[in-house]
Amino acid sequence: MIEARAMSKRYGDRLAVDSISFEVARGEVVGFLGPNGAGKTTTMRMLTGFLPPTDGTAVIDGHDMLTDPLRARRSLGYLPESPPLYPEMDVEGYLRFVASIKGVPRGERRSAVERTLERCGLVDVRRRVIGALSKGYRQRVGLGQAIVHDPPVLILDEPTVGLDPVQIREIRTLISNLARPAAGGTQHTVILSTHILSEVEAICQRVILIHRGRKRVDAPIADLVREGGGLESVFARETARDESEPEAATV
């Protein structure tokens, strides 16, 4: 469903992402890990087509982001690092706008918005202006815009950042449900980035760890726990391995 083919991103002299390749199968939830500045956000932006890769390409649901961008983007829901919100709009109006530009047919927009309001716990604030909402609610509206068109592929950049523990649990449950829906629902494929290792253990089946723009680990969590001594030690080992390397790929 999601495929990165030797994607690289170069900013001037600095190689932010160095030829990353991976595949994510339908229904999988993959945790995207790495220290700050490892290239996670850049990689996600390339997957969503926001940033074009310097080399390589991303394929979403069988559509190449470079040659067939409109169809690739239609299959995609994306929550960027900062939720993309219009502070002056109300929650419902905003979700209706997003549903429309994501290509939800006119007749289905109302039900799509209703379903999203319920899924994200936004029913009580549907008429509130987004700018007046708390950070937690704004994050939920951000998640709402990613799922309102029920896309098969979800790319979430730190979906639980800034939330309180109760909200974090709700969002995690929501993401898990998206990957394993009740009969008849769309089965979503999810990539999410996070700093919280326990979050990865709670909802992901697989981990991709990048460091200094390179892929270091790509393995099922079960394997890492069994052989690597748990996520935390794998993370520490992989990101500490070559502190002495030249600065070329750092941020």
Added chain:
Amino acid sequence: MRHVGTIASRELRSLFVSPVAYAVLTLFVLLAGFFFLSSLLQFEEYVLRMQQFQYFDQLKELNLNDHVIAPFFGVMSVVLLFMVPGITMGLFASEKTNHTDELLLTSPLTMWDIVLGKYLAAAAFVSLLVALLALYPAILLLYGDPEVAKTLAGLLGLWLVGLAYAAIGGFASSITRNQIIAFAFSFVLLLVLWMLSFLADLGAAGGAIGAATGFSDFLRWLSTAEHFESFVKGLIDTADLAYFAVLVGTSLLLTKFAVESVRWR
């Protein structure tokens, strides 16, 4: 380009919940009233003076179109120079500060959906301003008989000037994330474009530019003032219409490149 309307209507709704739209509308109508009244009072004074001195020939020459409406439209075209950048400064710049550019650019929208949608919203607002402006000469119809066709030609000129300003202002907004910079940049661009004909006139008087009359003609052709004035005189020339079409088209094209360039940096 199925989503032009969606983008445009969202933009308009956001504009009308922001204080900017109301500030611009209020200031514009107040200024229009002030300038309309002052050209009217000046006209009255002319009439009185010419009656006093019994200059009956000149008195016959006086008319509402040339002595009230034309100067009024002239001043208002300068007022638009200040007002339109206020409307357009947020068009693209605010998307960057809201991070909504990431939403728009990862949605199945074409670049023209975004650029044209936003332009249409700004153009609709400009049309509202010019429509409000039409009320003032309409008052004259109650008390006098200005030439309606000539007045309408002038209004058409103002409308085209406003539409061109909106396109240029949108471009200024697309190259920065700071609304103040967008405002200042578009204001300077518009002012220079307006003033080019003055520069050409200075040259024609014998300056360095006057030596090359071709260049001076070119400057005059580029200037918005030059094309606007022929509308106020009641002339609707396809060359002038084409000028505004080229100006709008070029600005929209540049805007599209600027929005795209964010991706390719």
